Amino acid sequence: xxxxxxxxxxxxxxxxxxxxxxxxxxxxxxxxxxxxxxxxxxxxxxxxxxxxxxxxxxxxxxxxxxxxxxxxxxxxxxxxxxxxxxxxxxxxxxxxxxxxxxxxxxxxxxxxxxxxxxxxxxxxxxxxxxxxxxxxxxxxxxxxxxxxxxxxxxxxxxxxxxxxxxxxxxxxxxxxxxxxxxxxxxxxxxxxxxxxxxxxxxxxxxxxxxxxxxxxxxxxxxxxxxxxxxxxxxxxxxxxxxxxxxxxxxxxxxxxxxxxxxxxxxxxxxxxxxxxxxxxxxxxxxxxxxxxxxxxxxxxxxxxxxxxxxxxxxxxxxxxxxxxxxxxxxxxxxxxxxxxxxxxxxxxxxxxxxxxxxxxxxxxxxxxxxxxxxxxxxxxxxxxxxxxxxxxxxxxxxxxxxxxxxxxxxxxxxxxxxxxxxxxxxxxxxxxxxxxxxxxxxxxxxxxxxxxxxxxxxxxxxxxxxxxxxxxxxxxxxxxxxxxxxxxxxxxxxxxxxxxxxxxxxxxxxxxxxxxxxxxxxxxxxxxxxxxxxxxxxxxxxxxxxxxxxxxxxxxxxxxxxxxxxxxxxxxxxxxxxxxxxxxxxxxxxxxxxxxxxxxxxxxxxxxxxxxxxxxxxxxxxxxxxxxxxxxxxxxxxxxxxxxxxxxx
RNA sequence: GCCGGGGUAGCUCAGGGGUAGAGCGCAUCCUUGGUAAGGAUGAGGUCACGAGUUCAAUUCUCGUCCUCGGCUCCA
Numbered sequence: 001x002x003x004x005x006x007x008x009x010x011x012x013x014x015x016x017x018x019x020x021x022x023x024x025x026x027x028x029x030x031x032x033x034x035x036x037x038x039x040x041x042x043x044x045x046x047x048x049x050x051x052x053x054x055x056x057x058x059x060x061x062x063x064x065x066x067x068x069x070x071x072x073x074x075x076x077x078x079x080x081x082x083x084x085x086x087x088x089x090x091x092x093x094x095x096x097x098x099x100x101x102x103x104x105x106x107x108x109x110x111x112x113x114x115x116x117x118x119x120x121x122x123x124x125x126x127x128x129x130x131x132x133x134x135x136x137x138x139x140x141x142x143x144x145x146x147x148x149x150x151x152x153x154x155x156x157x158x159x160x161x162x163x164x165x166x167x168x169x170x171x172x173x174x175x176x177x178x179x180x181x182x183x184x185x186x187x188x189x190x191x192x193x194x195x196x197x198x199x200x201x202x203x204x205x206x207x208x209x210x211x212x213x214x215x216x217x218x219x220x221x222x223x224x225x226x227x228x229x230x231x232x233x234x235x236x237x238x239x240x241x242x243x244x245x246x247x248x249x250x251x252x253x254x255x256x257x258x259x260x261x262x263x264x265x266x267x268x269x270x271x272x273x274x275x276x277x278x279x280x281x282x283x284x285x286x287x288x289x290x291x292x293x294x295x296x297x298x299x300x301x302x303x304x305x306x307x308x309x310x311x312x313x314x315x316x317x318x319x320x321x322x323x324x325x326x327x328x329x330x331x332x333x334x335x336x337x338x339x340x341x342x343x344x345x346x347x348x349x350x351x352x353x354x355x356x357x358x359x360x361x362x363x364x365x366x367x368x369x370x371x372x373x374x375x376x377x378x379x380x381x382x383x384x385x386x387x388x389x390x391x392x393x394x395x396x397x398x399x400x401x402x403x404x405x406x407x408x409x410x411x412x413x414x415x416x417x418x419x420x421x422x423x424x425x426x427x428x429x430x431x432x433x434x435x436x437x438x439x440x441x442x443x444x445x446x447x448x449x450x451x452x453x454x455x456x457x458x459x460x461x462x463x464x465x466x467x468x469x470x471x472x473x474x475x476x477x478x479x480x481x482x483x484x485x486x487x488x489x490x491x492x493x494x495x496x497x498x499x500x501x502x503x504x505x506x507x508x509x510x511x512x513x514x515x516x517x518x519x520x521x522x523x524x525x526x527x528x529x530x531x532x533x534x535x536x537x538x539x540x541x542x543x544x545x546x547x548x549x550x551x552x553x554x555x556x557x558x559x560x561x562x563x564x565x566x567x568x569x570x571x572x573x574x575x576x577x578x579x580x581x582x583x584x585x586x587x588x589x590x591x592x593x594x595x596x597x598x599x600x601x602x603x604x605x606x607x608x609x610x611x612x613x614x615x616x617x618x619x620x621x622x623x624x625x626x627x628x629x630x631x632x633x634x635x636x637x638x639x640x641x642x643x644x645x646x647x648x649x
Numbered sequence: 650g651c652c653g654g655g656g657u658a659g660c661u662c663a664g665g666g667g668u669a670g671a672g673c674g675c676a677u678c679c680u681u682g683g684u685a686a687g688g689a690u691g692a693g694g695u696c697a698c699g700a701g702u703u704c705a706a707u708u709c710u711c712g713u714c715c716u717c718g719g720c721u722c723c724a
């Protein structure tokens with residue numbers, strides 16, 4: 001008998017060799033139906049693998065990452081089986097799971113091609129194969145036998161993968177007529193897979209290297225219940241509706257022009273207003289935290305980037321230098337603001353008492369991105385960072401980190417981002433040589449970040465080896481209204497640039513010391529942040545931020561003057577109001593302005609004009625009754641104040 | 650950059666080897682209205698660009714440009 005410890009710490013005894021599925025059955029029939037894989041002492045295994053020693057286990061269902069992983073991994077094999085039967089001679093690359101679903105890279109026989117139209121046929125075949133309830137059989141195999149087997153099949157990709165594996169660790173999984181090199185784990189059989197949607201087909205280089213052959217990658221997602229697939233489809237529809245490129249066009253926030261160039265956004269009046277609100281907000285917050293705004297040029301002498309090291313590292317992949325005709329000077333479009341900020345710091349000597357110096361700038365930078373990488377506002381060639389550089393003493397690092405975290409929280413609160421995670425990126429413990437700066441400083445900086453996060457009660461994950469060569473960092477990821485994750489703000493310690501720019505301050509000992517630099521951008525870039533915000537809110541921005549807060553709708557042209565009077569009145573209270581004086585009926589004006597996502601509509605007619613009132617309509621909620629102009633202005637400003645309570649505290 | 654879908658009116662899209670289509674938007678006029686679409690009339694297109702095949706190309710072929718989905722996530 002062996003002892004099995006369950007997640008609730010209860011211990012049960014089973015025969016040696018008991019399997020996950022048997023344990024599940026012994027607990028409940030429901031669990032036996034729902035369980036997809038088993039975690040045994042931190043290793044995820046097939047439900048059919050015998051357990052031969054005492055162990056702590058967890059039974060993974062659809063609700064867990066590990067459960068989904070086994071499910072989608074098996075689905076990838078099922079797809080491969082379908083493709084193998086429909087396109088004999090296909091060679092298979094890799095077929096992993098991803099955040100939402102799975103893919104398989106395949107090399108189709110000469111002259112064969114899979115397009116979107118073929119996906120439905122493959123789905124049907126997969127369902128047919130799934131219903132056969134074929135068992136996933138696991139087999140240990142020697143490296144030699146594996147190589148022979150895939151050489152016979154002519155599958156060069158699997159051969160390459162096997163040749164890199166260690167003998168004794170190689171396993172095969174077989175279901176139906178299809179056998180694949182695989183580490184597992186898998187579902188007990190194919191019948192678990194009830195609903196399948198193949199989502200797209202794309203080219204992908206073997207091993208992501210453009211020197212290699214391009215394979216066909218087929219993406220799909222699958223579910224244990226038809227209902228889940230329906231929910232997934234609804235979610236995808238919603239995501240499509242919220243696409244910032246679509247909403248950006250509809251709401252006239254920004255546009256792209258072929259004549260200006262790819263990846264170079266043009267901000268239209270409403271989008272510019274959105275950015276202006278965000279910038280004003282952040283500037284106010286930063287002012288409170290002791291930041292000073294500076295302004296630097298869009299280009300800089302090549303030498304500046306040679307000093308910073310950016311030229312050596314990115315020069316070839318950047319926009320090329322700009323030359324002056326007569327004098328032969330060489331400039332680069334600014335890819336980073338930090339070198340300029342270092343020069344700003346260098347203007348005079350500093351006492352240790354003056355630090356930290358915090359220089360902030362909404363600095364526009366230009367970076368070359370391959371044309372195929374460009375995507376709406378999230379991947380562009382010119383963008384504005386809400387950048388700042390903090391020059392501080394090593395002993396101030398922790399305090400400064402905490403202050404930046406405070407700023408980020410104020411932003412999250414004002415914009416209603418409720419779920420976030422923070423990733424701490426530290427050195428690779430096995431390879432300290434590749435990092436610049438002294439051990440002592442790194443140790444200090446790393447513990448400063450970790451402690452700052454702890455003291456602020458942050459939800460963190462720590463990744464070793466993810467630090468930049470010049471310093472550790474803290475990145476913030478938020479979850480939007482649809483549960484999608486986005487990387488936003490970042491805080492990075494930098495030992496490199498102060499060194500390269502020879503930055504100094506005079507310490508209490510009257511000697512020169514090297515300051516530490518912190519790069520930080522709570523939004524990341526204005527472009528990307530606006531894109532996330534659009535998709536998070538579906539274009540219904542919080543009142544304080546939205547470009548047009550109020551539209552006044554006169555019942556007929558007779559009341560246009562009064563409407564204008566109300567508009568002027570509200571504008572004096574810094575409320576963004578305009579009049580819709582089109583020659584249309586009131587129902588029409590309401591509909592059009594609701595669709596434009598205007599938070600408040602004020603209807604004014606004979607009654608209102610006589611009494612000096614407005615009839616208030618809140619977006620999505622309808623008629624809210626009548627108020628005086630004065631009451632409404634106060635009411636609206638109170639709402640804004642409430643949304644920005646963190647800022648006014 | 651590479652692979653694969655696209656590019657038809659301002660927007661969303663239908664069509665198809667032989668006078669170019671719809672809805673919305675826009676303009677003019679009528680209507681002056683009370684909480685999600687009032688009516689009439691009209692303007693608007695080198696069917697992305699360039700070449701080729703053809704009696705004839707927006708449609709077929711090739712090239713260019715732009716755009717969309719991918720190209721990191723351990724077999």
